[in-house]
Amino acid sequence: MKKLITLAALAAITLSLGATSASAQGPAGNGAGNAAGGNSSSSPRSYNPLHWVKKSKPTDDSQLASNSDRDKKLAANLQLAGVLPANASLEETCAPFTALHDCLAALHASKNAAIEFNCLRANVTGVQTNADLSSCKGSSDKRMDLHKAIHILKPEVDAKAQSKNAEKQAQDDLKGAA
Numbered sequence: 001m002k003k004l005i006t007l008a009a010l011a012a013i014t015l016s017l018g019a020t021s022a023s024a025q026g027p028a029g030n031g032a033g034n035a036a037g038g039n040s041s042s043s044p045r046s047y048n049p050l051h052w053v054k055k056s057k058p059t060d061d062s063q064l065a066s067n068s069d070r071d072k073k074l075a076a077n078l079q080l081a082g083v084l085p086a087n088a089s090l091e092e093t094c095a096p097f098t099a100l101h102d103c104l105a106a107l108h109a110s111k112n113a114a115i116e117f118n119c120l121r122a123n124v125t126g127v128q129t130n131a132d133l134s135s136c137k138g139s140s141d142k143r144m145d146l147h148k149a150i151h152i153l154k155p156e157v158d159a160k161a162q163s164k165n166a167e168k169q170a171q172d173d174l175k176g177a178a
Contacts, residue, residue, distance in 0.1 A: 070178060071177075074090060074174070074177040075089065077173065077177060078090065078107065078173065084107060090103075093117075096121060096127035096129060097121075097125055098125075104170035104173050105146055105163070105167045106121055106146060106166070108165070108166035108170055108173075109146060109166035112166060112169075113154050113157050113162050114154075115150065115153050118132070118133060119136035120149055120153060123136075123148075123152060123153065124143065124145075126142050126143035126144070128141065137152070146167070147159040147162070147163035150162050
């Protein structure tokens with residue numbers, strides 16, 4: 001019984017001290033004065049443990065070196081598979097694309113559906129390069145999805161299936177080159 005009374009008294013003291021420190025913070029809470037622009041005597045310390053650890057950012061040179069190694073391996077694999085012409089570089093071919101994955105998917109779709117790559121690239125990116133686009137039908141200055149571009153350039157093929165297959169092949173290529 002004595003232990004129970006001691007435990008209850010200890011709990012009551014803890015609750016009363018917690019209530020006084022909470023009331024001392026004011027109605028806005030701790031740190032709201034700083035957020036509102038007021039001065040506070042406490043130091044600006046983050047209680048998030050993720051901010052305590054210093055992260056070293058990789059240098060740009062190491063990232064470029066790893067990307068160039070990956071791109072060389074990727075270009076060799078694509079040229080071996082006949083997706084990328086032997087005299088073409090991956091960097092120049094994929095320059096108008098915002099993502100390498102999109103470029104690889106367009107390359108595969110071009111080969112699989114026997115569509116001129118320059119026409120497909122112009123429709124997918126919306127960027128007109130200095131390549132000859134006179135044989136292209138339905139080319140526009142607006143960017144469009146791969147399956148729409150395939151459907152415009154070659155309506156007799158299943159554009160969605162071709163697009164899905166090309167994106168899967170592009171994903172496999174990126175995994176294989178990594």
